[in-house]
Amino acid sequence: MSSVAKKLDEISPGVWAYTQLPGSWGWSNAGLIADGGESLLVDTLFDLKATAGMLESMRKATAAADRIETVVNTHGNGDHCYGNGLVVGAEIIGTPGCVDDLAESPPGQNRLFLTAAHAASGLGSLGRGLGRALRKVGLPQLEWLVDAAPLGLEAFSDFDFPWGKPVLPTRTFKGSLTLHVGSKRVEIVEAGPAHTRGDAYIYVPDDRVVFTGDLLFKDAHPIVWRGPVANWIAAIQKLLSLDVETVVPGHGPITDKSGLEQTLSYLELLTSEAWRRYDAGMPVEDAIDDIVLDNYRGWLDAERVYVNIRTLYRDFSGDSTVPHVLELFAGMSRYKYARTAVTTTLC
Ligand SMILES: [Zn+2]
Numbered sequence: 001m002s003s004v005a006k007k008l009d010e011i012s013p014g015v016w017a018y019t020q021l022p023g024s025w026g027w028s029n030a031g032l033i034a035d036g037g038e039s040l041l042v043d044t045l046f047d048l049k050a051t052a053g054m055l056e057s058m059r060k061a062t063a064a065a066d067r068i069e070t071v072v073n074t075h076g077n078g079d080h081c082y083g084n085g086l087v088v089g090a091e092i093i094g095t096p097g098c099v100d101d102l103a104e105s106p107p108g109q110n111r112l113f114l115t116a117a118h119a120a121s122g123l124g125s126l127g128r129g130l131g132r133a134l135r136k137v138g139l140p141q142l143e144w145l146v147d148a149a150p151l152g153l154e155a156f157s158d159f160d161f162p163w164g165k166p167v168l169p170t171r172t173f174k175g176s177l178t179l180h181v182g183s184k185r186v187e188i189v190e191a192g193p194a195h196t197r198g199d200a201y202i203y204v205p206d207d208r209v210v211f212t213g214d215l216l217f218k219d220a221h222p223i224v225w226r227g228p229v230a231n232w233i234a235a236i237q238k239l240l241s242l243d244v245e246t247v248v249p250g251h252g253p254i255t256d257k258s259g260l261e262q263t264l265s266y267l268e269l270l271t272s273e274a275w276r277r278y279d280a281g282m283p284v285e286d287a288i289d290d291i292v293l294d295n296y297r298g299w300l301d302a303e304r305v306y307v308n309i310r311t312l313y314r315d316f317s318g319d320s321t322v323p324h325v326l327e328l329f330a331g332m333s334r335y336k337y338a339r340t341a342v343t344t345t346l347c
Contacts, residue, residue, distance in 0.1 A: 008057045011246050011254065012207035014184065016061060018054050023220060023251035024300050025155035028079040030054060031211045031248055033204055034064035036182025041071045042202050042211045044083030047159045051083025072188055073169055074213025074250065075196040076101025078110065084167035094169030095190045097198020102166050111161040117149035147330035150337050151303065191215060194232035196225055201239060208245040218252030218259045220300035224311040226322065229271055236264045266296060274312040284313040303332035
């Protein structure tokens with residue numbers, strides 16, 4: 001079990017942030033906005049146990065959490081949605097892209113992956129050899145699974161994924177949507193595709209608070225599953241233009257605009273580094289090995305650089321095909337553990 005610090009903070013009167021720090025894979029943040037006996041939940045968590053614990057702490061903080069009328073899913077990744085079923089009777093709001101992503105990724109898929117990853121790990125070098133042979137005849141999936149297993153098991157073994165379908169948003173919107181929770185105005189703004197197909201942020205102007213969803217990972221590498229990266233940069237510029245004092249990221253500690261500025265610089269730097277290599281004809285795998293981000297050595301989950309550079313190369317070439325998620329996890333796992341092995345050897 002990873003060491004995770006879970007905490008509910010009232011960041012403005014009637015506005016709470018729930019954080020699970022440090023916020024690596026699957027350990028997401030959420031929020032509650034309450035006023036006049038009404039309440040709106042920003043995101044649920046990766047499994048039912050984690051979500052139940054969060055809802056319990058919210059009920060202790062305010063009676064308005066006894067019956068939550070509205071849930072907003074910031075996007076369709078399971079770590080922000082798989083607990084939806086516990087908010088009984090609530091209207092659940094998301095973008096169309098959020099619904100599509102969530103519908104295509106039921107929690108049982110993660111459960112199956114963990115079972116298969118355990119089995120693949122047990123095969124050792126036999127699995128690796130078999131995977132290589134199958135790839136040569138056009139069946140790469142076993143090799144992806146064998147390669148993805150170390151990272152997948154480390155990242156997701158702490159969660160309990162049920163079989164069955166996810167509970168999807170019941171109301172979708174495009175562009176933006178304004179709601180009222182008691183007398184608090186809440187603006188939900190679609191800013192994707194970027195991290196996923198349908199990212200949105202939730203802005204509470206009177207409290208100068210914004211919940212960014214995974215448009216911000218604080219002190220961690222962002223992961224650009226979908227892109228284009230330029231769209232994520234535009235989304236951060238939009239967030240920076242808001243009148244906000246408190247920024248609640250999708251993962252990591254509560255911050256202010258400086259957290260947004262750091263991720264903006266990261267994405268701009270990565271874009272220029274990748275472009276230089278793409279423009280010179282360097283293959284993407286070589287670019288991934290070649291790019292060193294010295295200023296971000298302290299950030300969590302550096303293996304996401306693998307996905308981010310692949311997305312940038314797709315952006316540059318105009319290729320809209322998104323690789324299979326298992327292939328991407330395989331690449332990240334090789335990035336993380338192969339590099340560790342090299343470092344160990346050199347020491
Ligand atoms: Zn997340």
